[in-house]
Each structure stands twice: as C-alpha cells, then as structure tokens.
Amino acid sequence: MRKACLRGAAVLVWWGGVQVPLAIAQGAGATTERMDLPDLLWGQWGLLGLGLFCLILLLNILVLRRKVAERTQHLRNSEQKLAAILDNAGSLVYIKDLDFRYQYANRQSAQNLGRTPSEVIGKTDADLFGTAAAEAMQQSDRQVFDRRERIEVEESMTLPDGEELQTYLTVKVPLFDGKGAVMGLCGYSTNITALRRADEALRIAATIFESQEGMLVTGPDRRILQMNRAVYRLTGYAEGELRGQDFSCLQSGRNDAAFYQGVWSAVAATGQWAGEMWIKRKSGENYPAWVNIAAVRSPTGEITHYVSTQMDISERKAAEEEIRTLAYYDALTGLPNRRLMSDRLQRSLTNSGRSGLGGALLVVDLDNFKDLNDTLGHEIGDDLLRQVGERLEQCARRSDTVARLGGDEFVLLLDGLNSDPAQAADEAQRVARTVLRMLGQAFTLGERTHHTSCSIGIALYADASNNPDELLQRGDLAMYEAKAQGRNTLRFFDPRIQQAVAERTALEADMRRALVQQQFILHYQAQVEAGGRLVGAEALVRWEHPDRGRVYPNDFIGIAEATGLIVPLGAWILHTACMQLAAWAKNAETAHLILAVNVSARQFRHVHFVAELLEVLRETGADPARLKLELTESLLLDDAEAAIARMIELRTHGVRFSLDDFGTGYSSLSYLKRLPLDQLKIDQSFVRDLITNANDAAIARTIVALAHSLDLAVIAEGVETEEQRALLERFGCCLWQGFLFGQPAPADQMLQQISTLVAP
Known part of the structure; x- marks a missing residue:
C-alpha cells in the first residue's frame, strides 16, 4: 500500500462533555501522498469526529437557546410581576439618573402627573413640576449622590389636577453600577397629606381641649375619663379627683331627676343635648352652665364615649336678672311696673275665665302730687312715692299685685274674688277703703309731716273677654270720675262709658271694607x-x-x-x-x-x-x-x-x-x-x-x-x-x-x- 504523507496532529476537543478527536493539517504546503489503510482509516475517523462535533455543537446551541428563552421568559414574568407590584403599591416609585432624568416611573407616579409612564421617562423634575419645585427635589437628590446613602425627606408639590398642596414622605436610595459608582437613585414616595391634616386636627383639638370652656370625656358608663384644666377651675376639684367618678357627681339639686333623664334620653335619641344645667362645685356651691353633651359612636353604632363641654354663664344669668329687674320692676319703689302688671293681669283674666272667679283692678292716683313736687322738690316727691308703695303693699293680700304705672299712679290687682259680681264688688270696695284710710294717714318726709289723699277707680272682671289695656282704660276712667267727684274717694267703672266698645265694633266693620276697597x-x-x-x-x-x-x-x-x-x-x-x-x-x-x-x-x-x-x-x-x-x-x-x-x-x-x-x-x-x-x-x-x-x-x-x-x-x-x-x-x-x-x-x-x- 502506498503511505499517505500527512503532516498534522490529532487534537482532542471537549464540547458538551464529549471528547472529539480532530486531525488538523499543519502548514499550507501539506501534500497528500498515497496513504496506507491505517492512515486512511485515521482520516475517515477525523471526518467522522468533525461531523459529530458539529452535530453536538448544534444540539448544544439548541439547548442553550431554549434555556436562554426560558430564562428570558422568566425574567419577563418577574419583570411583569415586579411592575404589577410597583404599579399597585399605592405609592410613587421612580428611578432617576445622574442628570435627574426619569428612567422609570410606576403607574401611580405617572397618573399623579396626569401622564403615562412612557411620557414621564426621559423628563426632568423641571419639565414636570416647574423650576422652583424641581430645585427643591434635586437638592435632596444631590445629597443621595454625594453621601452615597439612603435619606428620608418630605417634599411638597402641587399636582396638575388640583390647586391644593400635597405633601409626600420620600425615601431615596442610591443605585450603583458594577464598579461601585453611583449611577442614579430610586425614590419611593407616600402621600402623607391626610396624615399631616390629621396631625394638625389633633393639635387643634388639643388646643381646643385646653380652652377656657370646661371639657370632659366619659366612657359609655358615664364615668369620667379625661377633663381639661378649665373643669378643675370651674368646679374647684383638684387634678385627678374627678377621674373615675360618675358624671352625676357634678349634678346639683337645682335640676330634678326628670330633667337629667330627659337629657340622657335626648343624647341617646339624637346624639347630643345642649342647654342650661346647674353644676355643683366641690364646695357644694351651684353655678349655672351652658352644657353640651355629645355621644361618640363606633363604626358599628355603639356609644364608646360621651364628650361634654360646659361654660359658666353666671355673668349672663346676672345680666339676665338685671334686665328682668330693670324691665319689669320700678326702679324707685321696687314694685312691678306696667309691663309686669299687664302680664299678671292677662294671666289673671285667663285664670278667671277658667275658674269662674272674679277680679278687680284698682287704679290709685295721688291727689295734688304735682303741687308737692313743685314746692318741695323731686327728692321729697320720690320719698313720698316710696312710702305710698310700702303702704299699698300692706293693704294687699299675698296673692295680689301692687304696681306703679308711672308718676303718682299705682295699681292694685285683686285676683280670685267671689264669682258673684256683687260680692266681688264688695270685696274690692273694702280693699279700696283700706287704701283710702292708709294713704290718708300722715307721711314723714324728712323733717316734715305731709298729708295727702288719693282717688281710686275700680274695674271689675269675671272672664277673659276683656284685654288688659281695656281694663286699665276702664280703671282710669273710673279714677278720673272719682277726682271729678271731689277726690279722696273711689268710683266703679260706669258701663255707660261703653260707647268706646261700640266704636270699636264700628271700626272693625270699616276695616273689612277697607281691605276690599284698598284703603x-x-x-x-x-x-x-x-x-x-x-x-x-x-x-x-x-x-x-x-x-x-x-x-x-x-x-x-x-x-x-x-x-x-x-x-x-x-x-x-x-x-x-x-x-x-x-x-x-x-x-x-x-x-x-x-x-x-x-x-x-x-x-x-x-x-x-x-x-x-x-x-x-x-x-x-x-x-x-x-x-x-x-x-x-x-x-x-x-x-x-x-x-x-x-x-x-x-x-x-x-x-x-x-x-x-x-x-x-x-x-x-x-x-x-x-x-x-x-x-x-x-x-x-x-x-x-x-x-x-x-x-x-x-x-x-x-x-x-x-x-x-x-x-x-x-x-x-x-x-x-x-x-x-x-x-x-x-x-x-x-x-x-x-x-x-x-x-x-x-x-x-x-x-x-x-x-x-x-x-x-
């Protein structure tokens, strides 16, 4: 066989846990000579290894892509969850870079500004809030960047959708890059406007609680839990002595049990009661107060506390009594004046109509009083009038009224006389003769002794058919008749003077016509x-x-x-x-x-x-x-x-x-x-x-x-x-x-x- 001349080396490569042999040529001028069988086999194995390597590489790439996709989806899910959490956190969450530009804003942050998150990103505080507000915010941002630490700060701003200033408690945390350098900050802001208002309300309430008016708080059992210093001042108790006591410890005997029952019934029915109440001091002394009691209820409607305020109205009551005295009593004699007498006469007329008993009005006028005033002076005249008032009171019964109408004119109102007009006239006449006798006795005026007399007119009544003014007019007419008869005597009202009544009837008829004829x-x-x-x-x-x-x-x-x-x-x-x-x-x-x-x-x-x-x-x-x-x-x-x-x-x-x-x-x-x-x-x-x-x-x-x-x-x-x-x-x-x-x-x-x- 011919041997292949291959200059190279076999390389083992690890990939994905598999050892792959590779034959790598060395040199560009490598030539291939006739290879023998081992060399041929070695070359084939190299190609096979290369193919296997590519296959394994492809498989690993696919696996890696799947894992990357899974992790990417996981990150997206996590990001969505985090975004959902931040968007529903109820607070403002944002990220700024070193240029104070927003890189992130949760939905609440954007909505507060009337924008979407994408409209906020890339903007600065000056873009969103204006220059003045932005400078205050960026000042605290710089502190985070410079100190490289977390800070808490209160920030106030006016939102685009309203004119009211909003207050936020903001936590700002620095963000670092991989090298430890500050790359921005994350802010977390909570609206505390309502909390600040509540704090202010509490401060105001505390100030009110320590006002000049007495204020106390009881439990539902009416036992006193809390009171201010004014209560101690008003009641004379030392601090702590009232705590735990029942509210009734302040009750006086001036108001009866039915009164207090009505008070608490009103509180139970309407939630409050206000009115005059007499309060007992520690010393046992009573004083009038204007009291307001209000029930405090839980969300379920149960009464948890009672809050009571009280104001001492002693001075007002004194002024009230002064007005009553000035308005209803004669300053010179201390007798009831015309107003009070008219009021009592009206009541007597009403009672007479109900009971059937009679009554009489005696108009008493001093004879020749003007001459006394002109000759001896007003001081002597006033002294005489005071003594006349005292003697008239001696002539009257306890149930009668003696009044001074003005000048030298007095009135005796005799109530509860006999229902028989004749007998009532006899009773009135007896009193009138007593008056003539008493006023006919000598008066001591300084060093002088003075004798005077009076003329008396008597008007009888037996029901409410007459009004006080009519009776006074009748008494006056009768008194003038007595003066015409020589003074120092008495006369009853003559019914023949009733012509005035006839004229009154005619006037009524004329009035009816006048309404129709537009007169x-x-x-x-x-x-x-x-x-x-x-x-x-x-x-x-x-x-x-x-x-x-x-x-x-x-x-x-x-x-x-x-x-x-x-x-x-x-x-x-x-x-x-x-x-x-x-x-x-x-x-x-x-x-x-x-x-x-x-x-x-x-x-x-x-x-x-x-x-x-x-x-x-x-x-x-x-x-x-x-x-x-x-x-x-x-x-x-x-x-x-x-x-x-x-x-x-x-x-x-x-x-x-x-x-x-x-x-x-x-x-x-x-x-x-x-x-x-x-x-x-x-x-x-x-x-x-x-x-x-x-x-x-x-x-x-x-x-x-x-x-x-x-x-x-x-x-x-x-x-x-x-x-x-x-x-x-x-x-x-x-x-x-x-x-x-x-x-x-x-x-x-x-x-x-x-x-x-x-x-x-």
Whole structure:
C-alpha cells in the first residue's frame, strides 16, 4: 500500500462533555501522498469526529437557546410581576439618573402627573413640576449622590389636577453600577397629606381641649375619663379627683331627676343635648352652665364615649336678672311696673275665665302730687312715692299685685274674688277703703309731716273677654270720675262709658271694607347708620279712611289681631313691601336697602305663612336677603319650637329677623341663643326718656351689650333728638330710626328726607 504523507496532529476537543478527536493539517504546503489503510482509516475517523462535533455543537446551541428563552421568559414574568407590584403599591416609585432624568416611573407616579409612564421617562423634575419645585427635589437628590446613602425627606408639590398642596414622605436610595459608582437613585414616595391634616386636627383639638370652656370625656358608663384644666377651675376639684367618678357627681339639686333623664334620653335619641344645667362645685356651691353633651359612636353604632363641654354663664344669668329687674320692676319703689302688671293681669283674666272667679283692678292716683313736687322738690316727691308703695303693699293680700304705672299712679290687682259680681264688688270696695284710710294717714318726709289723699277707680272682671289695656282704660276712667267727684274717694267703672266698645265694633266693620276697597297704604321710616347713610327702612301701614281721615296702627292693629283681620292685612303689607323692595333693587342708589316689616303673632303662626311669603318673594322678584321680619318676644315665647322652625326655614332662603321692642317682654339669654336672629331692636319706650331717666339708659346700655355678646346687630327706634342718638352711639348702638331722621312717609318722600338730611 502506498503511505499517505500527512503532516498534522490529532487534537482532542471537549464540547458538551464529549471528547472529539480532530486531525488538523499543519502548514499550507501539506501534500497528500498515497496513504496506507491505517492512515486512511485515521482520516475517515477525523471526518467522522468533525461531523459529530458539529452535530453536538448544534444540539448544544439548541439547548442553550431554549434555556436562554426560558430564562428570558422568566425574567419577563418577574419583570411583569415586579411592575404589577410597583404599579399597585399605592405609592410613587421612580428611578432617576445622574442628570435627574426619569428612567422609570410606576403607574401611580405617572397618573399623579396626569401622564403615562412612557411620557414621564426621559423628563426632568423641571419639565414636570416647574423650576422652583424641581430645585427643591434635586437638592435632596444631590445629597443621595454625594453621601452615597439612603435619606428620608418630605417634599411638597402641587399636582396638575388640583390647586391644593400635597405633601409626600420620600425615601431615596442610591443605585450603583458594577464598579461601585453611583449611577442614579430610586425614590419611593407616600402621600402623607391626610396624615399631616390629621396631625394638625389633633393639635387643634388639643388646643381646643385646653380652652377656657370646661371639657370632659366619659366612657359609655358615664364615668369620667379625661377633663381639661378649665373643669378643675370651674368646679374647684383638684387634678385627678374627678377621674373615675360618675358624671352625676357634678349634678346639683337645682335640676330634678326628670330633667337629667330627659337629657340622657335626648343624647341617646339624637346624639347630643345642649342647654342650661346647674353644676355643683366641690364646695357644694351651684353655678349655672351652658352644657353640651355629645355621644361618640363606633363604626358599628355603639356609644364608646360621651364628650361634654360646659361654660359658666353666671355673668349672663346676672345680666339676665338685671334686665328682668330693670324691665319689669320700678326702679324707685321696687314694685312691678306696667309691663309686669299687664302680664299678671292677662294671666289673671285667663285664670278667671277658667275658674269662674272674679277680679278687680284698682287704679290709685295721688291727689295734688304735682303741687308737692313743685314746692318741695323731686327728692321729697320720690320719698313720698316710696312710702305710698310700702303702704299699698300692706293693704294687699299675698296673692295680689301692687304696681306703679308711672308718676303718682299705682295699681292694685285683686285676683280670685267671689264669682258673684256683687260680692266681688264688695270685696274690692273694702280693699279700696283700706287704701283710702292708709294713704290718708300722715307721711314723714324728712323733717316734715305731709298729708295727702288719693282717688281710686275700680274695674271689675269675671272672664277673659276683656284685654288688659281695656281694663286699665276702664280703671282710669273710673279714677278720673272719682277726682271729678271731689277726690279722696273711689268710683266703679260706669258701663255707660261703653260707647268706646261700640266704636270699636264700628271700626272693625270699616276695616273689612277697607281691605276690599284698598284703603290701606304703606309709609316708610328711614333706618340710618353713622354719617347719616340710609341703610334701610321700616314699612308702616296707614289707613286712609274716607270719613275718619288717616287712622294710625295703634287705633286698629289691636282690633285686627283680635278679629283675625291681621292675616289678610299682613299678607297685603308683605306683598306691597316686597314690590317696593323689587323697585328699589332696580336703582343703584337704593339697591342696598333692607326693608323691615312687622309680622304679628297671629299672622306668623298661620299654617301657610312660610309658603305664602316665599311665593310673594318669587312673584315680586324681591331679594329675600333684603327683607327683614320684625317679631316680638311674646310671639317667640308662645309655641316656641314651631316659631323657631319657621324662622330657620325662612332663614335658609335668606330672610332676616329682628327681635322687635326688645326689653318689653321677657326672654332668657339662653333662649335667645337658639333663635336665628340678626338684630335686636331697642323699644322706643326706653329711648324716649333716655337722657333724663337713668333706668331707661341702663336698660338700653345693657341691651346693646347683650346684642354684641350674641353677635347681633342692634337698632334703636324712637330716636327724636341728637342727644339721644349720640348717647346710643356711645353705648355701641350705631343704627337708628326715629323722627330725628324723618317721619314715616311714602317711599319717594322718605328718600328725599334723607337726601336733605345729609346734604352739605
């Protein structure tokens, strides 16, 4: 055989765990000579090995590609899971490079900016938030890059979808490359705006808890858990002494068990109670407080705590008592005045109608008192009046009322007399003769001895058919008859004087015709503030009677109230007033005016009053906020809850409320707080003698202070002189109404009066 001359070497190669022999030629000039059988076989094996190697290489490549594909899919799955986790983390997650450009942003980060993640990537903070906010963010980024450590920082920004500043707690962590160099950062931001608000609310609550008002917290068993320092100050207990005690330890004997049962029943039913409550101090002393109790409930509706606040209202109660004393008692004699006497007379009339018992009103007037005042002076006269009051009280029974109406005129109200008119007259006459005898005895006035006498008029009553004013008028008429008969005597009311009643009946019939024939008109009296600026007016009704001429409200409003005619008359007044408001609104010079309208008790209590008034406002186009309803204290005290409900309903539509003739009735201060009022109106009876009567001045000043404490406006009516206006202004009353600024007149004349008043 011929031998092949092959210059080469056999090489063993490992691949995929298999040893492959390869014959590799050496040199480019290798030649092939005739090979013998072994050489031939060796060459064939080399080729076979090469083929096997290629096959194994191919298989390994396929396996490797499959593994790479599997790992790639695994990485994609992991990446998707991580993205899902980050997108639903509820926080902002992002990655920035060293140029502050976003390389990654989760979905929440992008949504906060009103963008998609792809729209965020590649942007800087300046692109997304503006230069100012970006500088603050990048300052903390630089700290991460420089310090190469994790930091926590609070960042504030305004998002594109709102104007409210949002606060985020951000954790920033540096990212490193394979060589340990910082390549960027990862940020994780959580919105803590609500948390910061809660912190602020807690701080505010803590501040409130330590306010001047007493505050305490009890458990559901009403045992005291927490209280502020004001409670210790108000109650006199030392710190810690109240903790664990039942709330009832603060209860006084001034409120009975039924009262407290009602309190807790209201809390259970409505979740809260507010009102006056007497609190017992550690010393045993009681003080009045305005208490508010509120129930705190768990999400399941169970009561977990009670929170109570209390404010000492001793000063207010004292002011209330002062107002009551000034308004209901005569400052000189300490006797009930005309207001209180009228109130008691009304109650006596009502009781008489129910029981059938009789009563009598004795009007006592001193004879020749003016001569005493003119000759000896007012101080001596006042001393005599005080002693007369004391002697009259000695003549009266405990159930009777002795009052001073003013000047030298007194009244004895005898209640519960015999049901037989003749016997009742005898009882009244016996008391009257006792008065004549007692007042006929000598008085010691300083170093002088003085003798006087009196004239007495007696008006009997046996039911509620008469009103107090009518009875007083009858008593006055009888008293004047006694004076006409020579003084120092008594006279009963003569029924022949009933001509006034007949005239009243005729006037009622005329009123009914007047409503049909439109004989009523409205006049307006200006309401003025400092500088003479017109701020509003009061609408006052006038009756243009074809025969009687002009009739004023004092002559017909009482009849309208008694007969029910006040309802249609009041409806006409409101409609006409609203039309005037609408007319004023069209003129820039009068558009600001507020119009006050008196509403009677009977009209306000009418079942359709609210609906009818709202319809009038809609029909006329008058602005409800320019309409002010003047209500009296007596109206609000009778059926109070219904009155308050009507006021609240009208208030929601913008209608304002003023408490008219304030001080002539009786309202507790705690009750006034419940009324949705805008204004108190000082009655003209206090303004009339404001300059000369210290008692009236004190009442006016107290009413102004009370209005200010309740955050109410205050206006005085009946202002006729500059001295009255100036004194009221010094008291703090800067709204006035009265003849000083013009008499009631048609709207155009009223405006002309004011323009003339303030003209230079």
